[in-house]
Amino acid sequence: MSFLIQKRMVVIGFVLVLIILAATFYWPGQKVHPVRGEPLFNDADNPWNLQGNDYSQVLSGWMKQGAQDAQGQDVLMPAAEYSNAAEGISTIKEAKEGKTDVVLLKRENDWVEYAFTIPEAGLYQLRAQTMPLPGSLEPVRFRLKVDGQFPFDEAKYLAISRNWKDGISPVKQDERGNDIRPPQLEDQQWTEQLVADANAEYYEPFRWYLSAGQHVLRLEASQGAFYLSHLAFAAPEKVASYKEIKASYAAESKGSIDANWYDTIEAEQMTLKSDSSVQMQASYDDLANPPSNGKIVLNVMGGDHWKQGGKWAEWSFEVPEDGRYELQMKVKQSYSKEMSSFRQIKIDGKVPFRELLAYPFAYSREWQLEALSDGKGKPFEFYLAKGKHTLSMIVTQAPLRPVTEAMKEAIAELQDINGTVRLVTGIRDAGVVDKNRDWNLEASIPGITNRFERLASLLEEQVSYLQTLYGNDANGASGIRNSIDQLRQLTEKPEILASRPEMLPSIQETLGMYMNQAASQPLALDQIFVSKPGVDLAHLLPGRWKIMQNTITTFARTFSPNYNYKGQRNPEAITVWVNRGRDYVTLMQQLADELFTPETGISVNVNLMPSQQQLFLSQSSGRQPDVALGLDAATSVDLAMRNALVDLRQFADYGNIAKRFHPGSLLPFHYNHGDYALPETQSFNVMFYRTDILRQLGIKPPETWDELYDSLQTIQQQGYDFFMPSGNGLPFFYQNGVSFYTADGLKSGLDTPESFQSFRQWTDLYTVYGIPKEANFYMHFRNGSIPIGISDFNTYLQLTMAAPEISDSWEMAPIPGMKKESGEVERWAGGSIQAGIIMKSSKRSEDAWQFLKWWTSTEVQARFGNDIELYNGLEFRWNTANQEAFKRLPWPAKQLSAILEQWKWFKEIPNVPGGYFTARELSFAWNRTVLGGVNYRESLEQSIREINRELLHKQQEFGLVDKDGTTHGGLDIPVVDRAWEGVEP
Known part of the structure; x- marks a missing residue:
């Protein structure tokens, strides 16, 4: 590197440091003050007078009719004393983790019924003592009917959470000192809990109105197997206010411990959690405890993996004497700007007072020390007996419930109006708008302007509520404000819809997106402090100078070769590059070290590859991997055409290994009599x-x-x-028996009557049927x-x-x-595929083949798929291309059956030189016909000419055809024309 370049880099670095320092000192971030104290609305409140069957609306109706919380004894229903049950249900007499006379519901739609008598009419809460069976990562789901009816909609989708914990403590480190995420273990145990909504959209567990007399309760399994010990209707547990609770505290006596006593709970050291994906995380800075110091240190918990309603985590702690204590938390909510994340906080399994039913954590770019406090900033005091206690925090969406209910109401109303407008005008999209016709929609649809006015007013009330809830201007609700403006326009002139039919669906989509955004409640937690009242812990929070130091240190580390560390660098190992995220790479390395290397003696470096383009760049640098994973079909064959990949047919056992996969998923990786990849994942x-x-x-x-x-x-x-999807015409072509290329692979196969018929079917869906x-x-x-x-x-x-x-x-x-x-x-039909390849430059292709066979095997794919979901949640579901492994993932039976039936007919387009023009030109043809009104035959013929022109150009480039048009052998296109029945047993 020349001196001039070095000098420029130093100057650029210095300027960047100045910018960062300025941002640190003069851009503190938005200060918000979310509402604290008792909830603005209770579960029974229906502030917008919505009419539906949601729990809040039903409960509001019960209470308006005079229903009150019941008093008195529990109404117990032992599991074994059912009055009726589905076929195959019977009482299990032997002990199950200390319980006898229990019932097992193990199949979807299994059910049991219990006849019971209510002594006095009133509102009751329902307790259930259950224990999920292991074998699934998801919560158990069930339904409840009373006297043959669902009392409210939420009774159709109830859940029992599982108990998880980290399998190793303290965590282990890899060869570079980076923390390794510990395995997750399910802690199977009996738990008794009040039945509540699965998504924590309400402050308290459900109340059920029961009249005096005989009733029948029916419990139906929906997903997952579980044991049932008993059910019991009981008088509701009332949560008092902080003022009431504090008045009941014993008088403070002089303690024997230091008045400045405090204890620290490291948030990543959870004792239990509801979901295996509620994980300890790495902050990647020196501001969390313990500091990262340039390593991957799992020093915080939650973040973006702790945002779904109902997910909880629990910690254990101990206090030295009876008395009053305060709770402070080092938190960061830098995920949802201008919004708060809410947590319900429990001590020893109970919410101490109403102010903790949904405690807000405001947006902040930096770590904050949050003392649990009232609306005036005065810390809450908790009276705790000497000894051990538990603290739990549950993600709750309860404060947003009035908004989401209003959004659902608005979306349903807009959908109804849109359907009526379509029926009246016959206009489904902008392509059929008649600009020369005038409409009077108020005359055709009486009351439509009043409906728009009501919707605009309803949404305005939501914005006002959000401003109060978040303590700011709710700028994040700009989409709602824009929708209000559009509804006001329609109030004045509903005829706009005749020329802009996309307007109402667009508003629906905006409101739906905000519902999703509001439902996300991420929060990172570093430490929890239990202290005597009045203890000042501000020194535990990083100050401005510490933040500045961390900023400079982090910036300086970017110049270190270790900063871009992508994996191991054992010189004796084969190198595997993976085009996926770090979570995938880390787990793959662990499995290789645990299973592959001991079995074969072959060491493996699994490294992160940020982009597939690195494989092309690596050819010129001479630093290529032995194996690359996570490649799309186009990249794989692109490399094969350039003689950069190993033809897997050279390995004697390739034929047997290929039988793991649907022949249609191998098609895109076949080129010129060779096969150059094994599928890893495939979509459907x-x-x-x-x-x-x-x-x-x-x-x-x-x-x-x-x-x-x-x-x-x-x-x-x-x-x-x-x-x-408008770009998915493949099913029509393949289902009509069309081949995308001729048998020699040199010309488009779309110039046939069946192809034109397929293209017409595809485009008619949009031009004739108007989808x-x-x-x-x-x-x-x-x-x-x-x-x-x-x-x-x-x-x-x-x-x-x-x-x-x-x-x-x-x-x-x-x-x-x-x-x-x-x-x-x-x-x-087809779908996207990712695959693994072996580079031709590899000097250890036999070892690389051993690894590729191992990686795509049934056992390893099933293990990896289950583990990655266990660590990170359902959003990391591994859609492996190995069907036998796919069956071992936690799919519900009905959905798995549908996928496997469709899998039989999986077939993707072969890849040939210039083949990228096929998809491109089909898209152009679709646009010309559907959007431009061009005749379908004329449009497809134009695209066929362009495809053939590009195919010839690429065939000449790769030596398949001379410049004078002489063909040298042509290509072979495998034929897949029969449904695949899977791997032979």
């Missing part, structure tokens, strides 16, 4: 449908496209719609406006994680297909 396209809405419409999930066309008339007449060209399918599916559609793996994760309110109201099915003369329905 399936049909999602709302069971509740389709049942209401009297429609069954369509098996064929003809059945779908017949159903669309009913679906669209009722204001609903169907969704299919939406673009939509956030997840949001519309969740709110019900699009109750059926085709989507991929990511939609499954979103629905499972973020839409608990419809968990029992949707299913998956294979996509529609073409019925052949044999009666079989062919459902060919």
Whole structure:
């Protein structure tokens, strides 16, 4: 490096340090003051007078009719004393972790009923003593009916959390001194808890109104197996205010310990937690305790992995004497700007007073010392007996419940209005707007302006409530404000909808996105301090100079070669580059060290590869890996065409290894008589449908496209719609028997009658049947406006994680297909694939092949898939391409069955030189026909010409065709034309 370059780097570094220092001192971040104290609304409050079957609305109705909390003895229902039960249910007499006479519900839809007598009418809470069976990562889910009915909607999706803990303490370190995340263990035990909503959207457990006399309670299993010991309706546990609780404290006596006594709980040292993904995390700075010092130190907990309602963590601590204590926490909520994250705080399993039902932690860019305090900033005092105690914190969305209920109401109303407008005008999208026609929508739809006015007022009330709740201007609700402005426009002139039909769906999507944003409650926690009242712990918080020092140190570390450390560097090991995040790489290294190296004697360096482009750059530097993982099909074959990869057919056992995978998933990695990759993961396209809405419409999930066309008339007449991604035309081509290339791979195969028919089917969905060209399918599916559609793996994760309110109201099915003369329905479809390859430059290709075989094996893929989800939660569900391993992941039986049925018909497009033009030109053809109105045949013919032109250009570049057009052998395109039945037993 020249002196001039070094000098420039020093100057640039100095300027950056000055900028960082200025930001540290003069940009302290927004100061917010969220409301503290008792909740603004109670669970029974219905401030917007919404009419529905949500718990708050039902409870409000009960209380308006005079219902009050019951008094008196518990009404006990021992599990063994059921009055009726599903087939196969019986009492288990032998002891289960100390309990006898229990009932096991192990299958979906297993149920038991209990007849009981209520002595006096009133509101009761329900206790359940249960113990989940191990074997699943997700909570147990169940439903409850009283006298044959669900009292409120939330009774359809209740949950029992599991107990998890870290398997190793203290944590171990790798060869560079970085902490290794400990394994997660389920702590199977009996727990008794009051039945509450699964997403913690309410402050307190549910109350159930029961009249005096005989009743029947029915418990139905929904997901997961569990033992039941007993149920009991009991008088509600009332949570008093802090003022009331403090008045009951014993008089403070002179203690025997120092008045400045305090104890520290390291937040990452949790004793129990509800979910294996509630993890200790690394802060990557020196401001948390213990400091990172340039290493990966697991020194905090939570963060973005502790944001879903209902997730909790528990800590143990001890106090030296009876008396009053304060609680302070070192926290950082730098994730959701201008919003607060809420936690319900319990001591010894009980909420001490109402002010801790949902305690707010405001946004801050830096670590803050939060003393649990009232609305005036005065710390709360907790009276604790000498000895051990537990502290737990639960993510709660209760303060946001009035807002989300109003949003749901608004979305449903907008959906209804939009459906009516479509029926009246016949306009479904901007492509069919008649600009020469005038509309009077108020005359056609009486009261529409009043409905818009009501919605605008409802949303204005939400913004006002948010401003009070967060203690700021709620600038994060700018989308809501924009929606209010649009609704005001429609109040003045509803005819706007005739020229802007996308307006109402856009408002729905905005409100739905805000609901998702508000439901996210992330919070990082470093330390918890238990102290005698009045102890000043400000010195434990990093000050400005410490923050400045950390900023400079962190910046300086970026010049260290260890800063960009991506994995091990054992010179005796084969090197594996992985195009995934650090969590994946770390776990892969652990498994390789634990399983692969002891078995084979081959050491492995698993390194992080931030971009696939590094493989191309590495060719010129001569520093290539032996194996690369996580590559898409285009990159893999791109390297193969450049003679940079090992043809896996050179290995004698390749044929047997390839049988692990669907032949259709191997297609994209075949090139010129060679196979150059093994699939790792593959996505899938399936049909999602709302069971509740389709049942209401009297429609069954369509098996064929003809059945779908017949159903669309009913679906669209009722204001609903169907969704299919506009770029997903592959199923139509493959289901009509079309090949994308000729047998020699040198020309497009789309110039056939079947191909033109396929393209017409594809585009007719949008031009003739008018389904939406673009939509956030997840949001519309969740709110019900699009109750059926085709989507991929990511939609499954979103629905499972973020839409608990419809968990029992949707299913998956294979996509529609073409019925052949044999009666079989062919459902060919594709999906994205990631794969592993061996670089040709590797001097240890045999060892690399051993690793690739090991990595894609059933046992390892199943182990990795379960472990990565165990550590990080459902959002890390591993969609392995090894079907046998896929079956061993925690899939619900119905959903697994639908996926496996669709998997039989998986087939992706082969890769040939210039093949990238096929997808590109099909997209252009679709745009010309659907958006531009060009005849489908003319549009596809134009694209075929462009595809063939680019194919010829690339064939000449790679020596397959001479410049004079002479062909040298051509390519081979494997034929996959039969459904795959999986690996032979």
